[in-house]
Amino acid sequence: MRSRGLVVLAGVNSLVLVAGTGAALVFPQRGGPGPEKVAADYLAAWSDGSFTRMEKLVANAPENFASQHRSLSRGLLVTSIDLRAGRLTRTGPDHAQLDFTVHRELSGHGTWSFRSVLRLGKVDGRWRVLWSPATLYPGLKGVGTWRMSQIEVPALALTDRDGKALPEGGSLEPYVGELVERLGADEDEPDAEEDDPTPWAIELQDGGGPVQRVKVFSGGKGRKIRTTVDRRMQAAAERAVQDAPGEAAIVALRPSTGEILAVADGLGGRGAFLGLYPPGSTFKVVTAAALLGDGMSVAGGADCPATVVTAQRTIRNHDGKPVGRASLRDAFAESCNTTFARLAVERLKADKLAASARGFGFGEPITPGVAASRGSFPEPENGAELAEAAIGQGRVQASPLMMAVVAGAVADGTWRSPRMVETRLIRRTGDPVRPSHAVPNAAGLRVMMRAVVTGGTAAGAGLPSGTGGKTGTAEVGSEEPSHAWFIGYRGDLAFSVFVQGGGSGPKVAVPVAAAFLSRAR
Incomplete structure (x- = not known):
């Protein structure tokens, strides 16, 4: 591969002071170069195709x-x-990350560009690149096999909701690649050209x-089909996911229509739609809806001890703290497991x-126009499972798309069934589209979700006024960190934020949501 690299790194002059004479005075750092210099050297070596130099900057390179x-x-x-470097952000005293963009020229096919993140950390007192396959391509988890392939469908161009290029x-x-494959085969589309x-x-x-398929190169003008994607929302979601402390996803949609406005997916393998994870306390929205339907009121009394034994199963609050005598709204806002x-039992x-x-x-079934996993709720077989x-x-699972819905x-x-294109086009792919239906007691649920933001587990996190939501910290085993969730809405915008292994919904997922909403306004 012939390299033609351009590396521009913001912030590398943080160690350089310019004296009045114009001379640059460089002060040495303790413990070796800082993350700015390591990141610049790594990208420069990558641009030159020097894998040996790159490996020397990586902690435990495979x-x-x-x-x-x-x-x-x-x-x-x-x-x-x-390689074009963007902003380097310190995510802790011993961790940092650099946003960068990769532009690759592919023989006979043009340019393939995407944004990624270079993660760095201190190892044995020195800054090193914390490399994983996701450094090579976002979301990649194992050894990738790459190839170019012709698509046996007529040329098709997908646009955003305003008719502009995605x-x-x-x-x-x-x-987008899967949409092209599925919709391109529909030769009866009235907008079809030669x-x-x-x-x-x-x-x-x-x-x-x-x-x-991670990228489709158009074969020509072909047909144009509008998607529901909003460029501004997509950019805001991508930025927030890039800044998240780990592999994350954001799905945003319009509640009044089901239109998917943004999909930012750092999980790999289209995990925002296909991945299934325990939803943790975000599922309390579903449980609260059942309780309201059973006759409880938002203001009804609900004890919240630190620990409770029910159906011979010991349940503890995530933070180990009791709330005491509270209303159902307060127990929801404080996410009382007990x-x-x-x-429920x-x-x-x-x-x-x-x-x-x-x-x-x-x-x-959930049919947005591309493959998507349905949420899983196997009926509990006993009180402990309930x-x-x-x-x-337990056995409850959902995707980020599912929780945004x-x-x-x-x-x-x-x-409403979520969708990335018009409903008629989804039906032409052969997928069923479920009819819409009313959600009982939604007004009470909105009161409870607003309380989460105004005085509960998401309070004080910088969420804009009018936001309602629910935090979740989903346990996945004693040896693995919990997943961090936050789902919510603001006006005619609903979203889910998921950070795999993020640890805490309130501490990790909520700030990601706040960053997304602040950019999406």
Whole structure:
């Protein structure tokens, strides 16, 4: 691969002071170069194609470090690479991350560009690159197999909701690639023009997983189809995900129509739609809906001890603290595990909670126009399973898309099938589109979700006025960090934020949501 690199790094002059004579005085750092210098050196070495120099800057580089880079370049016939560095952010005393953009020239196919993040940390007192396959391509988890492939469908161009070209280089591209494949085969589309040359696509197989298209190069003008994507929302979501402390995803949609406005996916493998994770306390929206339907009121009394034993299952609050005698609204705002587990066992039983889950779409097909996993709510077989299910643990699973739909259903009072294109186009792919239906007690749920932001677990995090939401910290095993969730709405915008292994919903996912909403306004 011939390298033609350009590396521009903001902030590398942080150690340089300019004297009055014009001379530059460079003060040495203790413990070796700082993250700015390490990042600049790494990108410079990458631009030059010097894997040996790169490895020296990486903490615990794998044995196949160089071969992973060469595999991408050979599989895609890369002729040159340009690396453009953006902002370096300190995420802690021993951690930092640098946003950068990669531009690769592919022989005969043009330029492939995308944004990524270089993570750095102190190892044995020195700053090093914390490399993973995701450094090579966002979301990549294993050894990638790359190739160019022709798509056997007529040329098709997808646009944003305003008819403008979709943004390139972001995590939306794998979703666009699948839309092109599925919709391009519909030759009866009335806007069709004469077929242009067959387009090409970049295909990636992550380890032993399925082959996915991460970029489609248009074969010509072809047909144009509008998606529901909002460029401003997409840019805001991408920025917030890039700044998140770990692999994250944001899905945003319009509750009044079901239109998906943004998909920022740093999980890999289209995890924002296909990944299934325990939703943790965000599922309390579903449980609260069942309790309101069973006759409880938002202001009704609800004890919140630090620990409770129900159905021979010990349930503890996440932070280990009691709230004491409270209303249902307060218990929801403080995310009391003990309250919701006990009430589910004593009042709801399995059938009522399962019915509420179905009302929010769990267990039903979800068809946005591309492949998406349905939420999973296996009916609890005993009281212990019911207690866990009520707080989004046990066998309950959902995708970030699924939980954005839950937030949207509360915001609008109507459950709507999410979509990336017009409903008629989804039906032409053969996917069923579920009819909309009212969500009972949505007004009470909105009161409770507003309390989470005004005085509960999401208070004081910089969320804009009018936001309602629910935090979640989902346990995945004693040896693994919990997942961080926050779902919510503001006006006619609903969203979910998910940070894999992020630890705390209030501490990690809520700030990501605040950053997204501040940029989306």
